[in-house]
Amino acid sequence: MSGGIRARFRLRLGGFSLDVDLALPARGVTALFGPSGSGKSTLLRCMAGLHRAEGRMQTGETVWQAEGVWVPAHRRAVGFVFQDAGLFAHLDVRRNLEYGWRRVPASRRRIAPQQAIDWLGLGPLLGRRPATLSGGERQRVAIGRALLTSPDLLLMDEPLAALDLQSREDILGYLERLHDHLPAPLVYVTHAPGEAARLADHLVLLENGRVRDRGEPAELLTALDGAAARLDGSAVLCGRVLEQDARWHLTRIGTDHWCIAVPREDLPRGAPARIRIQASDVSLALAAHDDTSILNVLPVTVDDLRDLGPAQQLVRLRLADGQPLLARITRLSGERLALVPGKAVYAQIKSVALV
Amino acid sequence: MDWQPFLLSLKLAAVTTVILLIVGTPLAWWLSRARAWYREPINAIVALPLVLPPTVIGFYLLLMLGPEGPVGRLTDGLGLGTLPFTFAGLVVASVIYSLPFVVQPLQSAFEAIGERPLEAAATLGAGPLDRFLTVVVPLARPGFLTAAVLSFAHTIGEFGVILMIGGNIPGETRVLSVAIYDHVESLEYAQAHGLSLAMLGLAFVILVILYRVNGRLTRGHHL
Numbered sequence: 050m051s052g053g054i055r056a057r058f059r060l061r062l063g064g065f066s067l068d069v070d071l072a073l074p075a076r077g078v079t080a081l082f083g084p085s086g087s088g089k090s091t092l093l094r095c096m097a098g099l100h101r102a103e104g105r106m107q108t109g110e111t112v113w114q115a116e117g118v119w120v121p122a123h124r125r126a127v128g129f130v131f132q133d134a135g136l137f138a139h140l141d142v143r144r145n146l147e148y149g150w151r152r153v154p155a156s157r158r159r160i161a162p163q164q165a166i167d168w169l170g171l172g173p174l175l176g177r178r179p180a181t182l183s184g185g186e187r188q189r190v191a192i193g194r195a196l197l198t199s200p201d202l203l204l205m206d207e208p209l210a211a212l213d214l215q216s217r218e219d220i221l222g223y224l225e226r227l228h229d230h231l232p233a234p235l236v237y238v239t240h241a242p243g244e245a246a247r248l249a250d251h252l253v254l255l256e257n258g259r260v261r262d263r264g265e266p267a268e269l270l271t272a273l274d275g276a277a278a279r280l281d282g283s284a285v286l287c288g289r290v291l292e293q294d295a296r297w298h299l300t301r302i303g304t305d306h307w308c309i310a311v312p313r314e315d316l317p318r319g320a321p322a323r324i325r326i327q328a329s330d331v332s333l334a335l336a337a338h339d340d341t342s343i344l345n346v347l348p349v350t351v352d353d354l355r356d357l358g359p360a361q362q363l364v365r366l367r368l369a370d371g372q373p374l375l376a377r378i379t380r381l382s383g384e385r386l387a388l389v390p391g392k393a394v395y396a397q398i399k400s401v402a403l404v
Numbered sequence: 405m406d407w408q409p410f411l412l413s414l415k416l417a418a419v420t421t422v423i424l425l426i427v428g429t430p431l432a433w434w435l436s437r438a439r440a441w442y443r444e445p446i447n448a449i450v451a452l453p454l455v456l457p458p459t460v461i462g463f464y465l466l467l468m469l470g471p472e473g474p475v476g477r478l479t480d481g482l483g484l485g486t487l488p489f490t491f492a493g494l495v496v497a498s499v500i501y502s503l504p505f506v507v508q509p510l511q512s513a514f515e516a517i518g519e520r521p522l523e524a525a526a527t528l529g530a531g532p533l534d535r536f537l538t539v540v541v542p543l544a545r546p547g548f549l550t551a552a553v554l555s556f557a558h559t560i561g562e563f564g565v566i567l568m569i570g571g572n573i574p575g576e577t578r579v580l581s582v583a584i585y586d587h588v589e590s591l592e593y594a595q596a597h598g599l600s601l602a603m604l605g606l607a608f609v610i611l612v613i614l615y616r617v618n619g620r621l622t623r624g625h626h627l
Contacts, residue, residue: 097527098526099523099526099527121526121531122523122526122527123525123526123527123528123529123530123531123532123534123535124529125527127527128527129523129524129527131520131523131524133520135520135521135523135524136524137521137524137525137539137543138521138543139539139542139543139545148525148528148530148538149527149528149529152528152529152530152534153529194528195527195528198527198528198529
């Protein structure tokens with residue numbers, strides 16, 4: 050399949066208008082990211098054919114919508130996961146999973162029910178009715194059910210928004226492992242930067258029904274005039290496991306240019322790993338002190354600064370390999386350190402989370 | 405003891421219920437999904453038999469179906485004769501009289517399903533009819549059961565409408581309620597007792613079965 054996904058929609062709904070023209074890669078995960086009311090879900094529903102808007106929708110060579118062309122939702126090879134799972138209450142888990150699979154011609158099936166059951170750990174749930182499942186279990190079934198339609202395009206509409214923290218972590222884990230098996234591109238709607246950073250290869254920032262920005266998640270989420278200033282402000286660093294420190298029970302993660310120690314995680318050396326660092330957990334210093342309890346001190350360069358209010362300042366930093374990092378400091382500290390773009394400083398990282 | 409009126413009532417109720425389920429299902433589906441301006445007027449027309457005195461319905465039906473009425477002329481012209489004072493006439497009247505008892509429970513059951521299961525089914529490759537049969541019908545099963553039982557019971561209890569358009573022809577239009585009325589009029593209390601008791605027992609059994617089955621269905625479906 051070449052050409053990826055092309056989605057162009059125009060729509061007016063009362064005071065809200067949607068006007069987007071997107072070309073998305075044919076592989077990997079694209080996160081549609083933005084505040085509520087920005088039109089993410091509507092856009093996703095238009096792509097699936099659940100909502101009719103003027104425009105054009107194409108995956109690869111297959112045209113689903115164009116001038117004079119409208120393929121109804123049930124004839125589109127699309128897998129859709131709803132925020133509330135939308136399982137069939139009258140069917141048990143197995144029959145929910147097989148509902149879509151049975152409706153795909155055998156020659157088009159690329160996955161068997163058993164595979165989805167194994168990937169998502171659904172074995173113990175097969176005989177149960179949706180009413181007896183937890184929110185997280187329901188969402189896992191919904192993901193399996195969507196995968197089993199052998200879709201050309203997978204769409205997920207804030208699948209984790211209604212879940213508690215633990216279930217959210219579980220499902221994110223499943224989705225991350227799924228990432229490499231994904232038979233089709235995935236478009237994932239979320240308003241949580243953490244989910245976007247963890248899952249997405251590609252990020253589209255939506256605001257008021259318009260595409261405000263798009264690109265690599267790490268860059269977009271730390272852009273000072275974009276999402277970072279309004280949200281909690283955190284950066285995600287990509288690296289791999291460098292070594293396990295058995296004596297101090299630490300795992301060191303990084304690249305050739307930087308290294309961060311985290312409490313020991315059971316990961317093989319060389320495995321890819323992502324670390325999330327909150328802006329409020331990063332302080333800055335002009336020299337690398339070794340008389341501090343802070344373990345992770347990295348040389349960085351100031352990239353950009355922006356005032357967050359009368360007292361606070363958000364600083365975007367670059368590691369030696371160019372990955373961005375955010376620090377939230379007081380304006381007074383910024384003044385004392387004489388921070389200007391290009392200045393070399395040390396970032397002291399109080400806490401990190403492996404994601 | 406003459407059981408013919410009892411059996412005739414059962415037959416009338418069964419035929420009416422079958423026809424109403426066939427006619428009422430698409431109507432209730434349309435009412436549960438339509439956004440047209442004429443939805444409310446149609447809703448009101450369906451509900452009219454609930455509030456009108458049965459004699460009023462019977463009177464209008466008599467005029468419409470009679471030899472001078474528009475429907476009567478049509479049936480006559482088609483060589484079917486006229487409907488009043490026939491079993492077929494009773495079926496037509498019962499269908500109209502019991503319509504809200506089928507449409508309203510079905511409509512609420514369809515509305516309660518919401519859009520989500522249907523959207524999910526569509527993205528899973530199910531076309532409109534497939535969605536209706538494999539998602540809507542099973543999810544609305546308690547509604548179908550309620551509709552069937554109410555229509556059946558309501559038709560058996562019919563009196564005013566039948567008297568107006570059916571009269572009292574043994575084996576053709578002399579249903580249970582009319583027969584009981586007749587027996588009482590002629591002070592045949594023993595016969596009236598027999599039929600009334602049979603009716604009471606049947607109604608009780610039907611309702612027990614309804615609550616049993618409905619209870620089981622809804623318990624299994626809670627989300």
